[in-house]
Amino acid sequence: MTGQYIIRRLLIMIPVLFGISLIIFTIVRVIPGDPAVVLAGPHATKDVVDQVRVQLGLDQHPVKQYLLFIGNIFKGDLGASNRTGLPVTKEIMARLPYTLLLALASILVATVFGVTAGIIAGVKQNSKFDYLSMLIALFGLSMPVFWLGLMLMLLFSIKLGWFPSVGAESFKHLVLPAITLGANSTAIIARMTRSSMLEVIRLDYIRTARAKGLSEKVVISRHALKNALIPVVTVIGLQTGTLLGGAVLTEIVFAWPGIGRLLVEAILSRDYPVVQGVVLVVATMFIFVNLIVDILYSYLDPRIRYH
Amino acid sequence: MNCPYGVRRESQKNMSLLQVRDLKTYFYTDAGVIKAVDRVSYDLKEGETLGLVGESGCGKSVGALSILRLIPNPPGKIVGGEAIFEGKDLLRISEDEIRQIRGNRIAMIFQEPMTSLNPVLTIGLQIAEALELHRGFDKKGARGEVARLLRMVGIPDAERRINDYPHQFSGGMCQRVMIAMGLSCNPKLLIADEPTTAVDVTIQAQLLEVIKELTSRLGTAVILITHNLGVVARHVNRMAVMYAGRMVEVGPSVEVYAHPRHPYTIGLLASVPRLDQPRKERLVPIDGQPPDLIHLPPGCPFLPRCSRRMERCSVEGPELREVGRDHMVSCWADID
Numbered sequence: 001m002t003g004q005y006i007i008r009r010l011l012i013m014i015p016v017l018f019g020i021s022l023i024i025f026t027i028v029r030v031i032p033g034d035p036a037v038v039l040a041g042p043h044a045t046k047d048v049v050d051q052v053r054v055q056l057g058l059d060q061h062p063v064k065q066y067l068l069f070i071g072n073i074f075k076g077d078l079g080a081s082n083r084t085g086l087p088v089t090k091e092i093m094a095r096l097p098y099t100l101l102l103a104l105a106s107i108l109v110a111t112v113f114g115v116t117a118g119i120i121a122g123v124k125q126n127s128k129f130d131y132l133s134m135l136i137a138l139f140g141l142s143m144p145v146f147w148l149g150l151m152l153m154l155l156f157s158i159k160l161g162w163f164p165s166v167g168a169e170s171f172k173h174l175v176l177p178a179i180t181l182g183a184n185s186t187a188i189i190a191r192m193t194r195s196s197m198l199e200v201i202r203l204d205y206i207r208t209a210r211a212k213g214l215s216e217k218v219v220i221s222r223h224a225l226k227n228a229l230i231p232v233v234t235v236i237g238l239q240t241g242t243l244l245g246g247a248v249l250t251e252i253v254f255a256w257p258g259i260g261r262l263l264v265e266a267i268l269s270r271d272y273p274v275v276q277g278v279v280l281v282v283a284t285m286f287i288f289v290n291l292i293v294d295i296l297y298s299y300l301d302p303r304i305r306y307h
Numbered sequence: 308m309n310c311p312y313g314v315r316r317e318s319q320k321n322m323s324l325l326q327v328r329d330l331k332t333y334f335y336t337d338a339g340v341i342k343a344v345d346r347v348s349y350d351l352k353e354g355e356t357l358g359l360v361g362e363s364g365c366g367k368s369v370g371a372l373s374i375l376r377l378i379p380n381p382p383g384k385i386v387g388g389e390a391i392f393e394g395k396d397l398l399r400i401s402e403d404e405i406r407q408i409r410g411n412r413i414a415m416i417f418q419e420p421m422t423s424l425n426p427v428l429t430i431g432l433q434i435a436e437a438l439e440l441h442r443g444f445d446k447k448g449a450r451g452e453v454a455r456l457l458r459m460v461g462i463p464d465a466e467r468r469i470n471d472y473p474h475q476f477s478g479g480m481c482q483r484v485m486i487a488m489g490l491s492c493n494p495k496l497l498i499a500d501e502p503t504t505a506v507d508v509t510i511q512a513q514l515l516e517v518i519k520e521l522t523s524r525l526g527t528a529v530i531l532i533t534h535n536l537g538v539v540a541r542h543v544n545r546m547a548v549m550y551a552g553r554m555v556e557v558g559p560s561v562e563v564y565a566h567p568r569h570p571y572t573i574g575l576l577a578s579v580p581r582l583d584q585p586r587k588e589r590l591v592p593i594d595g596q597p598p599d600l601i602h603l604p605p606g607c608p609f610l611p612r613c614s615r616r617m618e619r620c621s622v623e624g625p626e627l628r629e630v631g632r633d634h635m636v637s638c639w640a641d642i643d
Contacts, residue, residue: 202379204422210377211417212437212488213409226427301427302472 009291016287017280021073024279025066028272035082035270056082058272069276078280079273081266088277092259096281098168099258102250103243105174106182111236114186115229118193122228123220125198133190140187149180149253166255173254181250185239192235196228203227230300237293244289245282323391324495324528325351325374330388330398332366332373335381339601343369345552346388348627353495356522356529358543358560360536360575362597366552367532368418371498373398375413376405393495411441414489418501420481424473430457431469434488441492456487460517479510486517493525500532515542536579540564545633548572551598551608554627558634568636570613607638615640 036053037044044052053059057068072079078088117137121130156176157165163175200206201224209223210216248260259278266274298304332344344366351357359367372378374390374397390397393412397405409415417423425433434456435449444452450469457465460483473481482502489497499518503511519542522529531543539546539560546560548571556569567573574593595612604610606621613620619639627635636642 204417204419205425207377208417208423208433208485208488209425209436211375211409211415213406213411213440214436215406218436223425223428227425303426303474 006291006295009294013284013287017283018070020283021070021276021280022066024276025069028267028270028275029062031267031270033270035272038270039082073280078277081274082271083266083269083274088273091262091274092277092281095257095259095262098256099244099247099251099260101174102177102181102247102256102258103240105178106243106247107185107236107240109178109182110185110189110239113182114189115193115232117186118190118232119197119220119225119228121190122194122197122201130194134194137187137190140183141191143183145180145184145249146253148183149176149250152176152180153253168256177247177250177254177256180253181243181247185236185243188239189232189235193228193232196231197224200224200228226300230297233293233296233300237289237296241286241289244285322353323350324353324355324393326389326391327351327370327374328389328391330370330373330390331386332369332378332383333386334383336601341600342552342603343383343600344373347549347552347554348388349547349554349557351496351528351530354523354526354528355545356519356531356543358539358546359530359532359549360534360539360546361549362534364597364600365549367534367549368500370549371415371500371530371532374498375409375415377409377415407441410437410488410494411492412494413496413498414492414494415498415500416482416485416489416502419505420478420485421473421505423485424481426473429470429472430476430484434484434491437488437491452491453487456491457484459490459521460484460487461513462487478506479514482506482510482514483517486514486521490521490525490527494527496528496530497522498530498532501534502531503535503538504533511538518542536575548575551603552600553608553624554637555609556634556636556638557627558631558636562631562634566631566634568630568634568642569609569638570615570640570642571609572636573642574612574614615642 034049034053035056036049036058039056040049040052050059057065060068069079076089078092080087081091084091117133121127121133124130153165153176156162164170164173165176167173201220206219206223209219214223245260247256247258248264250256251258251260252264259281263275263278265271266278327350328348330344330347331342334341334343347366347370349357359371361367369378369383373385374392376385376397378385385398388398392408395404395408397408400408424430431450431453434453435444435446438444438449438452439446442452453469454465457468462468462480462483468476473484476484482505485502489499497518502518503514506514515538518529518531521527529543531538533539543560545558546563547554548556548563548569550571556563556567556572563572564576567576571593574591577591578593580590593612598604598608598611604621605624606619607613607616607624610616610620615638617639625637625639627637630636
C-alpha cells in the first residue's frame with residue numbers, strides 16, 4: 001500500500017463528486033413541486049411566491065444556479081436551508097454525529113454477530129446451530145425494518161421496559177435502533193461468512209494445514225478465517241456505506257435525529273440546498289468507506305498490491 | 308478373507324514401518340456408495356520407497372489420505388481395516404494422537420503446490436508452524452531452522468524468501484517449499500501424492516531428485532503416488548499397482564517391470580513408451596474404460612477389459628497371492 005495510491009484515489013473522488021453534484025442538482029429540480037410555493041404557504045399570492053423565488057435565487061438560470069452552488073462548495077458553503085435559513089453545513093453537522101453513531105453501532109453489531117454466526121454455521125455445517133442461525137438470518141433478511149423496530153419497541157420498551165422507545169439522549173437509546181438497523185446487515189454478513197467459510201474449508205491448503213497436525217481450532221482461525229473474510233469485508237464495506245446514508249426508516253421509527261430524517265424532511269419541503277448537501281456528504285462518506293475497504297484488502301490478501 | 312501379508316517372514320525380519328491391512332474407504336454419495344479403496348493391504352519397510360501406481364480414480368490418493376485420516380467426512384468414511392504404524396493402529400487412535408503423528412512422524416506433500424500453500428500466510432510461517440508444534444521451537448529459533456530447510460531443498464536466497472508469500476514463488480519452488488515442510492520434522496514416512504504432476508517436465512526430474520536425495524539421507528520411507536511409470540521405474544524399490552480401489556499387484560519394481568503378472572500391469576507397461584526395449588511400431592492401449600465404482604460387477608473388477616478372462620473371474624474376485632519372492636498378484640490366471 002503506497003501513499004501515492006491513496007492520493008490518487010482521493011484525487012479521483014473530485015470528478016466523482018462533481019458528477020454526483022450535477023445529478024442530484026438536476027434530480028431535485030425535476031421532482032414536481034415548487035420550493036417557493038411550499039415555503040410561501042398555500043394561501044400566498046403570486047407576488048409573494050415570486051418574491052420568495054427571487055429570495056431563494058431560483059429565478060436565475062439553472063446553469064448559473066449550479067455554478068454558484070459549485071463555487072460555494074469550494075468555499076465550504078453548501079448554502080442555507082430554505083426552511084430554517086440556517087447554513088446547510090450547520091444543519092448537517094448537527095445531525096451527522098447521530099447518524100455516524102447509529103451506523104457504526106449497527107455495523108459493529110452486524111459484524112460481531114454476523115461473522116461469529118457465519119463461522120460457526122460454516123464450520124458446523126448441517127448442525128442445529130447452522131439451521132437455526134440461517135433461519136434467523138432469513139428472518140433478518142425478509143423482515144421490514146419499520147416492523148422489526150416496532151416489534152422490538154413493543155417488547156423491550158413497552159412490555160419489559162428495558163430500553164427507552166424514542167430519542168437519542170443516552171447509550172440506552174442507541175440499543176434498539178442499532179439492532180433494528182443492523183438486523184438486515186447481520187443476516188447478509190452471516191450468510192456471506194458461512195458460504196465463504198464453506199468454500200475455503202474445502203481448499204487444498206486447509207488439507208495441508210491439517211496434514212501438518214494442527215488442531216482444528218488453529219486450522220480454522222489461522223488458515224481458513226483470513227481467506228474466508230476477504231469477500232466478507234467487501235460486504236461489510238457496502239453495508240456500512242448503505243447504513244451511513246439510508247437509516248431513514250429506523251430514524252423515523254425511533255425519532256432518531258440523524259441525517260436520514262433530515263433528508264426526508266428536506267425532500268418533502270423541496271429544500272434543495274439541504275437535499276444537495278446531505279446527498280453530497282453521504283456520497284463522500286461512501287467513497288471513503290470504499291477506499292478503506294480496498295486498503296483493508298491488501299492487508300488481508302498479500303496478492304493484492306496497489307500501485 | 309485372510310490377510311495376504313500376515314505371515315510373511317520377510318517383513319518381520321526387515322522391520323516393517325507401516326502395515327496396511329484390508330483398508331476400506333467408501334464415499335457415501337446420493338448416487339450410491341463409492342468403494343474408493345476396497346480391502347487394500349500392503350507393507351512398507353523402514354527407509355523403503357513404495358510406488359503406488361494406477362490410473363486416475365483408482366483409489367491411490369484416497370488410500371494414502373486414509374492413513375492420516377484426512378478423508379473429508381462426510382461423504383468419505385474409513386469403514387474397515389487397520390494401518391499399523393510404529394505399533395499403533397492409525398485408524399483407531401484418538402484425534403489428538405493422530406494429530407501428533409501428522410506432519411511429525413508421517414508427512415504428506417500434495418499434487419498442486421500452488422493451491423496447497425495458504426495464499427495469505429508467508430512461506431516462513433507455514434513451515435515454522437510444524438516446527439513449533441512438533442519440535443518445540445520458539446518463533447525465533449524456528450526462523451533459523453526454516454532458512455536451513457529452505458536451503459536444504461535448494462531455494463536460493465532462503466533468508467530473504469522466508470517472508471515471501473506463495474504467489475511470489477513458481478510452481479516448482481512451491482513444491483520445494485512443500486517438501487521442506489514435509490521433511491521439517493524428520494518424518495519416518497513421507498507420502499508424496501503425485502508431487503510432480505502439476506509442474507513441467509524438467510522441474511519434475513529435479514523435484515524427484517530432491518525428494519530421493521533428502522529422504523535417503525534422512526532415512527525416510529516414501530510412498531510415491533503416481534500414474535507415471537517412468538517415475539516409478541527410476542525412483543522406487545517396490546511398486547504397488549491399484550485398479551478400481553483394489554491392489555492388483557505388488558512387488559519389487561525391478562521384478563514387476565520385468566515380469567508383470569497381472570493383465571492390468573501388463574497392459575499398463577505396454578501402453579507407455581520404453582527406452583530399455585526395442586522401439587515398437589505402436590503403443591498398445593488397454594481397451595475399455597475403468598469401471599463405475601458404484602456399480603462394480605461381482606468378481607474381478609478388471610474382467611471387462613481383461614484379455615485373460617476365465618469363467619471363474621466373473622464369479623469370485625481373486626485375492627492377492629504370492630507368485631514370486633515378495634511378489635504378489637490378484638489374478639486367477641497363471642501368467643509368467
